[in-house]
Amino acid sequence: MQTAEIVAIGSELLTPTKTDTNSLWLTELLNEIGIEVKLKTIVGDDELRLEETVRDALARSDIVITTGGLGPTEDDITRRVTAKAIGLELVFRDDLLDHLRERFKAFGYEMPERNRQQAYVIEGSTVLPNPNGSAVGMMVEKDGKRLIVLPGPPRESRPMFTEHVLPGLNETSGEVAVRRKRIMVSGLGESKLDELIAPIYKEYENPVTAVLFSRTEVEVQLTATAKTAEEADAINEELAGKIVGKLGIAVFSLDGEAMEEVVGRLLLQKGATLAVAESCTGGLVGERITEVPGSSDYFLEGFITYSNEAKTRQIGVPAELIEEHGAVSQEVAEAMAKGARETAGTDYAVSTTGIAGPGGGTPEKPVGTVFVGISDKEGEKSIGLTLPGDRHLIRWRTSQAALDLLRRSILRS
Amino acid sequence: MQTAEIVAIGSELLTPTKTDTNSLWLTELLNEIGIEVKLKTIVGDDELRLEETVRDALARSDIVITTGGLGPTEDDITRRVTAKAIGLELVFRDDLLDHLRERFKAFGYEMPERNRQQAYVIEGSTVLPNPNGSAVGMMVEKDGKRLIVLPGPPRESRPMFTEHVLPGLNETSGEVAVRRKRIMVSGLGESKLDELIAPIYKEYENPVTAVLFSRTEVEVQLTATAKTAEEADAINEELAGKIVGKLGIAVFSLDGEAMEEVVGRLLLQKGATLAVAESCTGGLVGERITEVPGSSDYFLEGFITYSNEAKTRQIGVPAELIEEHGAVSQEVAEAMAKGARETAGTDYAVSTTGIAGPGGGTPEKPVGTVFVGISDKEGEKSIGLTLPGDRHLIRWRTSQAALDLLRRSILRS
Numbered sequence: 101m102q103t104a105e106i107v108a109i110g111s112e113l114l115t116p117t118k119t120d121t122n123s124l125w126l127t128e129l130l131n132e133i134g135i136e137v138k139l140k141t142i143v144g145d146d147e148l149r150l151e152e153t154v155r156d157a158l159a160r161s162d163i164v165i166t167t168g169g170l171g172p173t174e175d176d177i178t179r180r181v182t183a184k185a186i187g188l189e190l191v192f193r194d195d196l197l198d199h200l201r202e203r204f205k206a207f208g209y210e211m212p213e214r215n216r217q218q219a220y221v222i223e224g225s226t227v228l229p230n231p232n233g234s235a236v237g238m239m240v241e242k243d244g245k246r247l248i249v250l251p252g253p254p255r256e257s258r259p260m261f262t263e264h265v266l267p268g269l270n271e272t273s274g275e276v277a278v279r280r281k282r283i284m285v286s287g288l289g290e291s292k293l294d295e296l297i298a299p300i301y302k303e304y305e306n307p308v309t310a311v312l313f314s315r316t317e318v319e320v321q322l323t324a325t326a327k328t329a330e331e332a333d334a335i336n337e338e339l340a341g342k343i344v345g346k347l348g349i350a351v352f353s354l355d356g357e358a359m360e361e362v363v364g365r366l367l368l369q370k371g372a373t374l375a376v377a378e379s380c381t382g383g384l385v386g387e388r389i390t391e392v393p394g395s396s397d398y399f400l401e402g403f404i405t406y407s408n409e410a411k412t413r414q415i416g417v418p419a420e421l422i423e424e425h426g427a428v429s430q431e432v433a434e435a436m437a438k439g440a441r442e443t444a445g446t447d448y449a450v451s452t453t454g455i456a457g458p459g460g461g462t463p464e465k466p467v468g469t470v471f472v473g474i475s476d477k478e479g480e481k482s483i484g485l486t487l488p489g490d491r492h493l494i495r496w497r498t499s500q501a502a503l504d505l506l507r508r509s510i511l512r513s
Numbered sequence: 514m515q516t517a518e519i520v521a522i523g524s525e526l527l528t529p530t531k532t533d534t535n536s537l538w539l540t541e542l543l544n545e546i547g548i549e550v551k552l553k554t555i556v557g558d559d560e561l562r563l564e565e566t567v568r569d570a571l572a573r574s575d576i577v578i579t580t581g582g583l584g585p586t587e588d589d590i591t592r593r594v595t596a597k598a599i600g601l602e603l604v605f606r607d608d609l610l611d612h613l614r615e616r617f618k619a620f621g622y623e624m625p626e627r628n629r630q631q632a633y634v635i636e637g638s639t640v641l642p643n644p645n646g647s648a649v650g651m652m653v654e655k656d657g658k659r660l661i662v663l664p665g666p667p668r669e670s671r672p673m674f675t676e677h678v679l680p681g682l683n684e685t686s687g688e689v690a691v692r693r694k695r696i697m698v699s700g701l702g703e704s705k706l707d708e709l710i711a712p713i714y715k716e717y718e719n720p721v722t723a724v725l726f727s728r729t730e731v732e733v734q735l736t737a738t739a740k741t742a743e744e745a746d747a748i749n750e751e752l753a754g755k756i757v758g759k760l761g762i763a764v765f766s767l768d769g770e771a772m773e774e775v776v777g778r779l780l781l782q783k784g785a786t787l788a789v790a791e792s793c794t795g796g797l798v799g800e801r802i803t804e805v806p807g808s809s810d811y812f813l814e815g816f817i818t819y820s821n822e823a824k825t826r827q828i829g830v831p832a833e834l835i836e837e838h839g840a841v842s843q844e845v846a847e848a849m850a851k852g853a854r855e856t857a858g859t860d861y862a863v864s865t866t867g868i869a870g871p872g873g874g875t876p877e878k879p880v881g882t883v884f885v886g887i888s889d890k891e892g893e894k895s896i897g898l899t900l901p902g903d904r905h906l907i908r909w910r911t912s913q914a915a916l917d918l919l920r921r922s923i924l925r926s
Contacts, residue, residue, distance in 0.1 A: 114550050116541035117725055117734065119532070128529035137527050139562055140555040149552055149573065156569065160562065280528070291625035294586045310558070311586045312525045321525070376817070382803025383796030386817045390795025393871055393904055401827065402817030404789070404799045410814035410857070414827070444823070458806055486620055489645060490668055491806055
């Protein structure tokens with residue numbers, strides 16, 4: 101399997117406000133033809149570091165792709181330094197100069213002198229035309245290594261890569277296909293999950309298994325390599341089947357469907373409707389549900405009952421109940437869900453109440469104490485949680501727990 | 514001037530779907546104390562490449578910061594490999610193990626066996642406590658180079674860095690100070706803004722001015738360089754004063770205060786209360802307001818009136834009004850705000866109604882047609898907008914417009 105490294109060049113990419121995006125689509129396109137991206141480097145307009153980076157990359161990997169630094173200004177050093185790193189000379193191409201002059205003329209300008217340097221290319225390299233800019237790209241092979249030099253702006257580099265580089269790479273990439281399978285899990289900690297499935301995935305070298313921890317759920321990512329995409333998929337499916345069999349309902353989606361999309365699909369399939377009653381999440385549950393296009397087919401309304409008075413007036417939570425158990429309690433969570441469902445006349449309603457912090461915690465109910473409730477035709481249920489994290493994370497995890505409670509209830513009914 | 518390199522670790526960061534964000538705030542904080550970030554590397558769970566990367570970085574730069582790969586799962590290799598790269602051993606710390614066990618117990622779990630490895634640290638390193646996660650960080654000096662090993666999740670790595678690493682770096686970072694000032698602007702397009710302020714900032718070489726587009730607002734970023742932070746701040750303040758003077762109420766915050774924080778502060782200062790009525794934003798406005806700690810002091814409740822029936826039942830929007838003008842109309846936006854304010858008994862209420870797409874557009878009201886309304890003691894007002902972007906962006910921009918309408922109303926009353 102061929103390996104690639106990507107080098108993004110430009111001091112602006114080392115500021116807090118600019119980020120390299122070329123490497124994302126490059127990685128996607130390379131993976132699709134079975135070339136693995138092993139490393140990404142972002143380097144400024146620093147000749148020594150850039151030369152060392154490109155040289156190291158060529159030593160480690162089969163393919164090295166650089167983006168940026170091909171412009172006409174002083175600090176565009178890529179042309180000169182990449183040539184040096186691979187041990188080749190730059191040659192001046194009159195035909196490229198003529199083409200540059202014409203290009204400027206076409207826009208009604210005379211070519212500035214400093215654009216001359218864009219007519220220099222690495223000796224023996226294939227010149228990659230750039231219909232969207234003045235900087236041509238270059239592709240050169242030496243000692244079995246392939247160096248591909250692309251301009252920085254994606255609107256220039258992407259068509260250049262897909263039209264003039266990718267087809268050639270595809271031929272040489274040895275018919276290898278790499279396919280990913282994402283198994284999304286809820287209600288299990290990372291360590292607990294790994295204890296359950298490590299014995300299963302450790303028996304496989306292909307696919308490669310990675311357990312990834314996102315803010316709210318754990319993702320089991322399988323990466324299979326085979327001659328064809330179909331074979332790779334089949335390899336993923338075999339292990340995925342065993343993992344899903346072990347984890348059961350804790351698996352909420354395959355191939356990256358988000359929790360709110362899963363819940364929406366299940367509601368649509370049942371032709372059921374939903375309302376929400378939110379306290380500590382303040383609208384987040386409704387926001388996530390309605391982020392899904394077409395959610396108005398099943399989501400009717402929500403009640404952001406942040407104050408106790410709102411809980412009572414909007415959805416009829418008895419003031420005495422709040423008085424007796426506190427707003428953050430199993431009883432109030434269930435009363436909120438019940439009241440929301442009855443007021444809205446929906447098939448399902450979910451509720452959230454909790455202490456998101458940083459203030460408001462007590463010894464009995466510390467920050468992170470959360471209850472999520474659900475009401476459906478079978479009645480009310482609720483779950484109490486003690487969630488770690490800051491305010492943002494506690495709120496997010498609460499919304500995820502509420503949606504997951506809804507998901508499990510729909511699946512079980 | 515000291516130089517730093519950042520190494521982001523994790524195979525997921527080499528997939529098209531995940532990107533490293535730690536390096537952005539790390540770069541900003543390092544720049545502020547005059548440390549230049551010369552290189553960023555993103556490397557997967559690949560022992561050889563990671564070791565080579567960290568070793569090269571230590572050879573080139575004064576400070577090397579790694580993020581990620583400190584979790585308890587099989588593929589978390591950072592601890593072992595960074596120790597090897599700097600030529601030190603790992604040592605087991607019983608006190609860290611005890612602390613881990615207690616941490617799990619506090620959340621009602623027993624510590625999984627595989628978390629044991631998180632009690633290994635590099636010999637002679639300063640252990641960086643992690644109140645937000647189970648992985649401690651490490652800082653170690655050798656041969657005048659400083660290696661700093663941080664966990665991946667920003668909510669863990671950022672406080673760890675700012676509290677336990679940055680103060681120490683600050684003392685050793687020498688003379689140059691780089692300081693940023695962020696002027697956040699709403700209700701002005703980029704070109705209009707630039708037309709207004711370019712004549713002002715063009716007269717300054719220091720600070721450097723950049724006009725940046727975020728998803729919802731325009732930011733004018735000033736970057737001043739001086740011997741001391743105080744001098745740099747003074748240089749920023751002079752130009753900032755002129756720019757703010759020119760833009761007036763369009764400036765909603767300085768130094769990055771978010772719109773929802775600004776609105777919350779203004780409501781607190783007035784001792785005023787707020788309710789929201791949301792249709793197309795589905796809870797996003799409430800979610801943003803309640804993301805701010807202490808928001809329960811001014812935010813009482815919200816109404817997610819996604820369906821027309823909910824608009825009428827929850828907050829008394831006349832069915833005929835919806836019939837006559839459509840749910841997406843100035844009249845309904847104002848009726849929603851009025852109804853929310855009267856039902857909740859608050860001083861202010863804001864409302865949103867619109868077509869977020871991708872479906873639901875008509876020739877008269879295409880996708881992106883949005884109305885935001887406000888109600889206060891002077892009555893109702895509303896603004897109609899035609900917003901570009903996808904569903905997510907339209908909803909976000911709608912929430913921003915509603916919050917900005919509230920901000921301007923409070924300031925003018």
